[in-house]
Amino acid sequence: MSNQTNITVYDGASTPVAHTLVPMGVAKDVKDGIVAEWRESILTLPNEAQVRLRLTLKKMSSGVWRSEIRVEIPVMESVAGQNSAGYTAAPKVAYIDTQVITGFHHPRSTVASRRLCRQMTLNLAGNVSTSVTPVATGFIPELIDQLIAAS
DSSP: OOOOOOEEEEOOSSSOOEEEEEEEEEEEETTTEEEEEEEEOOTTSOGGGSOEEEEEEEEOTTSOEEEEEEEEEEEEOOOOOOOTTSOOOOOOEEEEEEEEEEEEEOTTOOHHHHHHHHHHHHHHHTTOOSOOOOOOOSHHHHHHHSOOOOO
16 A cells, blocks of 8 residues: 655656646545545646546445546636736646546456456557556556555
């Protein structure tokens, strides 16, 4: 089981930029089950304008496990000039781009079958058409493959 630590992830910009997500905590939620959250911690941006990651794991009443990975990337509006008194409004979040991957795992599924499904999904998403070794460690592989949430 992975302890919550910083996660470094590169974006898809033409010149990739590394984003460091810091742990915000793990909690039990009635609706979502176990919830682990991370957020960027850039001193010059308000909290609501920072990249966020949320992992959830819940055993539903049917016995099926639901895992979810949610990445939210807020986009700031651009501030255009000042008013006649010289006041420039602080920028706000214009919108949030969100990507969600949700898995439903039957109680009879195995680590191998969940890993196969996860890897095929990621290969399709990344247009990978060659053989690659599946990643078996880290927060997301442990969440989906082993049904273990970060602590």
